[in-house]
């Protein structure tokens with residue numbers, strides 16, 4: 001099966017894991033610290049904080065920024081549910097914002113402006129599929145509206161501009177991301193004070209960790225803020241250090257595969273559109289395509305599956321999920337809803353070759369011309 005996403009894991013990862021086990025120290029220690037510094041360097045940042053997931057990263061950022069009950073946070077609905085959940089974790093209210101258009105399925109600046117109220121405290125931008133929003137426009141919007149600017153950069157590790165927008169950015173190293181630690185995440189926060197608050201809140205708000213107390217031979221610690229157990233461990237950091245060394249090379253392969261997809265779609269599936277312009281800054285996490293309005297997406301999915309090709313959908317809009325629908329009954333985001341109805345995510349990962357892309361597009365073209373795919377959508 002040609003999968004939508006697949007990690008690259010091999011001998012180096014095995015060796016790195018074995019060396020952690022041999023060392024006898026498996027919880028957060030020197031390797032986590034080394035990983036934080038290496039990840040920060042890759043993004044031109046002073047430092048970063050490694051955590052257990054991107055969800056934890058988003059929660060920590062909102063917590064450390066003091067967002068809480070009575071506050072509203074602008075979020076896209078075209079995202080993974082974790083973006084909105086993190087807002088609820090701190091007791092604030094997520095306010096869903098529409099996308100700009102099917103060609104630019106990122107948060108619409110006009111709709112964000114329209115949905116601002118006196119309670120709006122922050123905006124979380126999601127780098128959908130790895131594609132970055134226009135930084136200067138969002139920075140000036142945030143300045144004008146006095147909003148905190150946060151990046152959900154789950155899809156954009158290794159993209160140099162990710163982590164440079166505002167207060168902080170959250171990255172994911174889940175198994176299907178551009179690099180993986182199985183589960184894991186990181187935070188880039190440029191203000192050292194904010195960064196250190198996040199670092200402390202990651203581990204129960206404690207002034208020192210187990211490893212530090214061992215090194216300093218003193219059992220003393222204090223708890224100065226409310227914290228959580230959102231630590232990364234040494235096994236994941238060791239994996240991360242190996243993966244990080246190849247991230248740029250892998251992102252470059254993703255870019256070449258994406259450009260090949262784009263060219264072939266124009267030539268062989270002209271009724272399909274691909275969001276974003278060719279040169280849009282991106283970490284090329286996903287390969288989203290938008291099917292013609294009248295096509296049965298399920299028939300296309302089934303036809304590709306029959307040829308051994310997995311496809312997925314990014315995303316079922318969060319405001320339409322049962323849980324969020326209960327708290328957001330009157331939400332209507334026409335662009336998001338139409339995009340989500342027609343979007344199909346094609347396989348994209350660095351184990352693929354240009355020939356794999358050609359195979360997918362040949363299968364997609366055949367599926368689109370098949371009668372079943374042209375059933376009118378009720």
Ligand SMILES: Cc1ncc(COP(=O)(O)O)c(C=O)c1O
Pocket residue numbers: 052053054055056079080082083126152154155171172173174184185
């Ligand atoms: C846009 C987005 N935000 C947040 C997350 C949550 O990441 P994690 O699984 O590392 O918590 C994901 C995961 O898929 C995501 O796609």
